[in-house]
Amino acid sequence: MEDVVLTLAPQPRRPRLPWLDVLKGVAMAFVVINHAMIWPLRTGDGLTAFAYGTCYWTVAGFAAVTGYLAASKSMADPVGFLRRRGRQLLGPWALAAPVYALAPFVLPLLGLPFPIELDRVPWVISILLGGGALWFLPVLYAASVIATLLAQRTTSWWPFWVSLGVYAATAALVRESPLAFGHGTFWAVTPLYVASYWFGLEVAWGWRLRWNHATWLCLFVASLALPGLTSYLRTTLAMPWLAWLTYAAGVPGGVSALMLALGTTREPGVVSRAFARLGVDSLGVYVLHPLVLGPLMVVLPGARTLSGAFVGGSVAISACYAMVHLYRTKRLKPRADSMNIPG
Known part of the structure; x- marks a missing residue:
């Protein structure tokens, strides 16, 4: 009898859901353009303030998608799952945070002004405590840890409602x-994204609300308008407390975006496929975009206008996507070559 070598069969990868990639791509585009709007927002422009607020659904959307995709993995091996998520989220943050913390010291040496209106020491402290443009990476990991640990004990809705209650x-x-309360960090809004993550878990576990596509779409549109309105009032009336409402009003938009993506059955078109490609590389684009967007908005003519923010954000998205895609292509090519078996 011939010797037989037993090996574990590789686990099949779950096929990608194209509309979830589209959702992530659209959300990432909103995030980058939202950050580009910081420049015209400083002028107190009301239209920019409204447009800025329409982007607040994105973080809840990413959290809900993450919870949905993580449900089976986190339940089967919670410790291994959290280790992998730590490498995926905190690894890039740990590499990028020192770079961004040094920005106010380095940019003047290059003849460029520091674009954030903060003193250098508070800026560094905020970045190293999890603030700055990459704040969602540590906050999403914290939400993942909390939700994963709770999911080992319950599958009911009480973590969702308790999280919202803590925030309220x-x-x-x-x-x-919330930013002043957190010394320039975003930890105060973490309960919102624990709730969004838990919503994604519940959907993955089989929960469905009997709403049709149009109802979810109306909720999504409303969740663009309401944060836009609160952002407008916060800016024009100088009421920073309203930021609590702006963040909260984005949560229905994030969870409804998940339901819209899961309920769409038609094939993505040309534009949607472009957003899907951006969604696949969304983590890399997110990590790189401040490095590209900040200097770009400093030198871009018209950066302090809403149209300039759209131009600068679009250029930054394209540049970051190209860099991430090139890196992925070069990294994966040796693996593909090593799998070629001479015949």
Whole structure:
């Protein structure tokens, strides 16, 4: 009898859901353009303030998608899952955060002004505590840890409602913006994304609300308009506390975006496929975009206008996607070559 070598069969990868990639791509485009709007937002322009607020659904959308995709993995091997998520989220953050922390010291040496209106020391402290443009990486990991640990004990909805209750209580007790409350960080809004993540878990576990596509679409549109309105009022009336409402009003948009993506059955068109490609590389684009967007908006003519923000954001998205895609192509090519078996 011939010797037989037993090996573990590779686990089949779950096929990608194209509309989830589209959702991530659209959300990432909103994120980058949202950050580009910071420049015209400083002028107090009301239209920019409204447009800025329409982007607040994105973080909840990413959290909901992450919860949906992570449900089976986190339940089967929670420790291994959290280790992998730590490498995926905190690894890039740990590499990028020192670079961004040094930005106010390096840019003047290059003859460029530092674009953020903060003193250098508070800026460095904020970045190293998880703030800055990459704040969602540590916050999403914290939400992943909390939700994964809770999911080992319950599959009911109470973590969702408790998270929202904690956020509401904090907002009612604190008489300043969530960023000021967190010394320039975003930890105060973490409960919102625990709730969004939990929503994704519940959907993956089989929960469905009997709403049709049009109802979810209306909820999504409303979740663009309401944060836009609160952002407008916060800017024009100088009421920073309203930021609590702006972040909260984005959550229905994020969860409805997940339901819209899961409920869409037609094949993505040309534009949707472009967003899907951006969604596949969204993590890399997110990590790189401040490095590209900041200097670009400093030198771009018209950067302090809403149209300039759209131009700068679009250029930054294209540049970051090209860099990430080139890196992925070069990294994967040796693997593909090593799998070629001479015949």
